[in-house]
Amino acid sequence: MNLRATDSPAVRPTEVPPPAFEMAGLSLRLGGTAILENVDLRLAPGRVLALLGPSGSGKTTLLRLVAGLLAPDHGTIRLAGRVVAGPGKALPPEARGLGMVFQDYALWPHMSVAKNVGFPLEMQGIAAAERAARVSRALARVGLERYAERRPAALSGGQQQRVAIARAIVAEPALVLFDEPLSNLDRELRETMVEEIAGLVAELGLTALYVTHDHAEAFSLADEVAVMEAGQISQIAAPETLVSDPASASIARFLRLGALLPARRGAEGWHLAGGARLAPASAAPGECATVLVPSRALRVVPAGEGHLAARVTRTLFRGDGHLATLALEGGHEIQLLLPRRALPGEVLGLHLCHARLRWFPPCPHPTSPSERISP
Template sequence: MSGLSIRKLYKAYGAVTAVKGVDLEIGEGELVVLLGPSGCGKTTTLRCIAGLEDITDGSISIGDRVVSEKGRSLPPEQREIGMVFQSYAIWPHMTVAENVAFGLKLKNLPKPEIESRVRSALELVGLTGYSSRHVSQLSGGQQQRVALARAMALEPRILLFDEPLSNLDAKLREKMRFELRQIQQRLGITSVYVTHDQQEAMVIADRIVLMRNGVIEQMGAPEDLYHRPKTLFAAEFVGLANIYSGEARGGEVRIANGPVLKSSGAASGAVDIVFRPEQVRVSSEQPADATNALRATVKESYFLGNIEDLILTVEGIDIRTQLSPAEHRASGSSLWISIPPEAIILLPRGGQMEEAA
């Protein structure tokens, strides 16, 4: 039995349908990220799981218990879930320990058990010794840890995260990604995490569910979405990509108003051509292997510390590449590039890549 089962989920607000027939099975202990732009239905799906929204059609089950179906919905407090919000949603007039204990007191648990759970939760998030502080005395990252400790103290079957890091500064946000992932792995709690940040999704997810316009566009492990996008939207949204329109035929593809490249893809006819910047190889001399070797001119160069981001002009088109370690190339300088045929992804124009037989 999966940890969480969503079947044919629909959620409509009047004439607007925000979620359109989502099917998703999440295994015990799995961390699944709902990823996508604003308005794609990811937060609405999370709120339906939490019981904060009644569903229009379909069903949601936690373990073997149906918690939502058309016309019936268990309230959030009966779903054995813990939720971490974007806004933290912690009480500023309470101490850290009082915040973490809040939900436990509502359950009328014995005082010794409450104290034990609070102590364990604070230890898990690295806040041992902070129990008597008021949360107004804490940094943003510490407040987010309090919110996480409060959710975990309930010992939920499902942990839900609604863009929990979006209010943090960039450096702290990056650090907290790793901490959240490590804590979730140690606990083994089935988790659903909502974000629009694709880097965040790549770091923490066992599986990414990419959503668009209320439906699932593609789902899979982070490396699957990055290296094997099935649609143009997936290729554009997850990671950086060089994307062109063109024509494929007989193992070759012609970029519109650009060069002809060899490709290992089997598509033919009108296609969208995708390859990642880091897959573009750069050299000062013509490569010994002439496959997809092209003369290029540096149009723009940006030093980003660990990498050099280059925009190159090649036979009338712009190609982006990234050099690591950073290697300064002056604007106007000439160099050679090559693109491995296996790095070129071909997508039927305006369609979706077919599954391999």
């Protein structure tokens, strides 16, 4: 059969894979207290989503709902399009096809590294030869193939963490859950492990849900970050967007993005409450506001040449610069990292880039008298 130029075979639409996980209208109360309220969230395959928030924000509870360790009061959870929790249904953790890395590693001390990693496969009834091959492959991926016969107690904290990751990926799950896996490590090791986990996640092409209270950790690992407050998601965005355009003053404060200062609008423009002129009147609507002043909005200039005058009250050498506490007109204080040591009593000028300020409704409670701006 000859086809004319106008003829073409039927083109099948490209199938879009379902989200790796999806939750809709998820709510949970414990002891009469609302822990999660009407949460909607989804994650595409091959992506990493961090749940970020302070203690009590609901992030770990949400992770446990996905894992099947808790059941929601309302709403549904789907994994790869399959309902695993919803009205009248709650699949147990072992039936969800997940990998999980716990906060305390959860390694069995009496088992070798290889047996710890292979335990999920043993529970699935995988034959010994296939199990050994998968364990060997998982340990090689995390660089621990030489430690297969050792006990966890003979390994460092970082090595134990890698064993936990190998166990989470040995069954090649569609989704890996990380429950604050670095919180028990010291700062130096934690920074090293963030880089290692980020490299492993990228190399293995994992789809992951990562819970943490550390914003630097979340920014390093995740494609998107969901900031949680009081059982709800306040903002979900790429790390760069969260930094440049936080949705609220509370998010800016939690992420330590800069100084949050009260401001009032007058005939000559916006002023710090009881202090100097800050921005043109057109900078924001309303008569009162809270303004975020990030470090990238400031440039130190000689005294008398900037928009604001700042008097140095104290300095602290921090290794990467000198952290100076600066007093502004009106009784406000900020902290700013300077490249040189400034003497107490020295007056500096601060030039403002108005386009980089962010404006929010007035805070319901007074802002802290000392706000920190750091790079």
